[in-house]
Amino acid sequence: MAADRADYLVIGGSAAGMAAAQVIRRQAPSSRVTVLSEEPDMPYFRPMIPYVVTGRKKPEEIGLQGNGPYTAGGIDVRTGSHVDSVDVSRKSVAVKGGGRLSYGRLLLATGSRPYIPPEIQGTDAQGVFALRKLSDAREMARRAGDTNSAVMLGGGLLNLKATFALLERGVKVTLVVQSPEVLSQLMEPGDAGLIRDALDKAGLKIVTGRSAKGIISGKNGVAGVSLDDGSEMACGMVCIGKGVRPNIDFLPGSGITIDKGIVVDKNTACSTPDIFAAGDVAVTFDPVTGKRIMTGLWTNAVEMGRCAGYNMAGKKTAYAGTFGIMNATQVADMPFVSMGIVHTKGSDHEVHVRASGSTYRKVVFSPDGERLVGALFVGDITGAGMYRYVIRGNMNIGRIKPRILDGTLHYGHFLKG
């Protein structure tokens, strides 16, 4: 039998991997592009899985292929394929359960997995979830039908989305947050007032400044949670949202440079020839702070994956990096966008805040006031992308600063002459 070989091999069938595969198919139409995905499902829009929990979407309605920009055909996607190791000298990978695939160029886009804090006891009980995969969503949907109360550990965006999915299912939800306020990665406690009000109004119970010690289980799995203040809460399910960690377990010993995640240069290339990395697993940089960062955002992963795809297909393309903090969404009836440097307590940034009863607007400038470095908009997010453009471009804002301050910036201001 001829050796199984792909001109372009992608490990990981989510945002970064599939975005890269699409680009490669278009750039090199006659090449063989293979994607190995360890999940049993064909690639899907991962951020949509809360809708599977609510039942608003069926799993087959959130598939990637044929939707949005994912229209290129001829990509060989192999599900249920977990890669055990990479042999960089033979240019091949070993797939769990036997089998070896060789490659011309390889993309590592294995993403990340939920971080389950080891100090919380009993997290292997039935009914403990971390909403990451479509399979998690299916199980969560099932469990939500059998219970009427849930405790969520962690006040990040992902857990809030899971929270709203459960609220919609009629489950009573208590959110336990270690930080003084929800969404602490995306805003400071003083900035979260409107969102907190919206969450309270939505019927969510929030406990801040507490963390879980352990999961209490009974004969049907989860029966409650014990907290660090000695109290206990009864519940039928638990959802953990404590951040993610990169999937790099298959790489030690391969010779590929790792520093928490996979280290890449500005063209998304790894330390070893013909190997690239993109998405949650890759270490990239923040153009505002210059720091090396890892992010876990679909939108970033797609952008970086596309960039990797171009580089792999021979069109040299630099990745512009991304903000360590960037996200947009709506919680309850409150939309918000957070991007760049928004945590300013104790820093010497120039900060301007404008607040009304229904909107909150914080813009952050460099200490000399000449560059926009961050923005948080709550309630009114009109034109947020232009501010992102200004931040990312490290622009000297000069005459448009008043427009940034009062929120009247528009594209006409960027035109010359």
Next chain:
Amino acid sequence: MQEPKEIFVDTSRCTACKTCEIACAVAHSKGGNLYAALMESPAPKRRLYVEWVSPDKHVPVLCRQCEDAPCMHACISGAISRDERSVVVTDTDKCIGCWTCVMVCPFGVIGRHLETHKSYRCDRCPDRETPACVSSCPTKALIYRTAEEFSHGVRRGAASELVSGEGK
């Protein structure tokens, strides 16, 4: 394939009368005429915005149908795609109102229907030969042509200016 037409803007001709904004909102209303549109709820929305640049320039801003449209790639629900007219369109059934497109659009031209929790943008008036804004513009500041036709016009304009300059 025929090159798609684009909406070009000649800012020197724009007087900020905003006729285009009204025509756009009416074209996207249920009733399809100004009087019916005024009474509708949710109120019909315009998808282009006549903006003022100090001291005296006016710029109608609208979706540029970016080649590598950031909104399309950023969308987390697969709601944004490019149609057969080469226009970037949002499928409102698929849109979940996460506003990621709003966060990444560098032109700031993606609007939000608060009532329905969906985003909206210029759709180039799929049912019209010429988009409503272009047809309505009394000063011909909005131009609907292929890029080739448009640049040809610009070149010809420049050439005639040169010629008339030489005659002086």
